[in-house]
Amino acid sequence: AQSVAQPEDQVNVAEGNPLTVKCTYSVSGNPYLFWYVQYPNRGLQFLLKYITGDNLVKGSYGFEAEFNKSQTSFHLKKPSALVSDSALYFCAVRSYGSGNTGKLIFGQGTTLQVKP
């Protein structure tokens, strides 16, 4: 079965420190991986994606993510956290068996709390 796991419900980090939000996946072929962010009372916003190529992907707001095929992981990172990064983060993977319609499987979400 295809799945995405975000092992931490919440991540706490001090402003200015590096942050990591973890994501692991299980799919039956080459994965397409996505990160989204949700600010309070808002819809999801796309941050970045890995389709193919360089394992280090750069995205919006200074975020980046590293694709690791052997560990089936796609962790979200930022070198220096801001208080404004506090939000709910979702990892997602393309679901096989749906043709190419872009149907995604989402993780359960990780709340990032950045303290001043």
Add this chain to the structure above:
Amino acid sequence: DVKVTQSSRYLVKRTGEKVFLECVQDMDHENMFWYRQDPGLGLRLIYFSYDVKMKEKGDIPEGYSVSREKKERFSLILESASTNQTSMYLCASSLGRWTGAKYEQFFGPGTRLTVL
């Protein structure tokens, strides 16, 4: 700027009522999706559509139906609302009927539905 709009931000309905949630996108996207978001469960796909008048069940279609009469509009219908359908409902769209897997989804702001 790309835009997905949803007809209501907040909605309160009574048990047994028929409820319509409307979603409109202005990006000429082929794919449209309806999710519900519940704490600790992430996003779960209710239905999606890859073309006008086409629809496919997602992971939790029971108690819901959808309609897509025009490319830009995708409606979610709760035939007889129940309290366990109290949730945040998110609509999304993406490019590409046959190549959509590579493309990110764009989300609306969400509708918080309460069924009393």
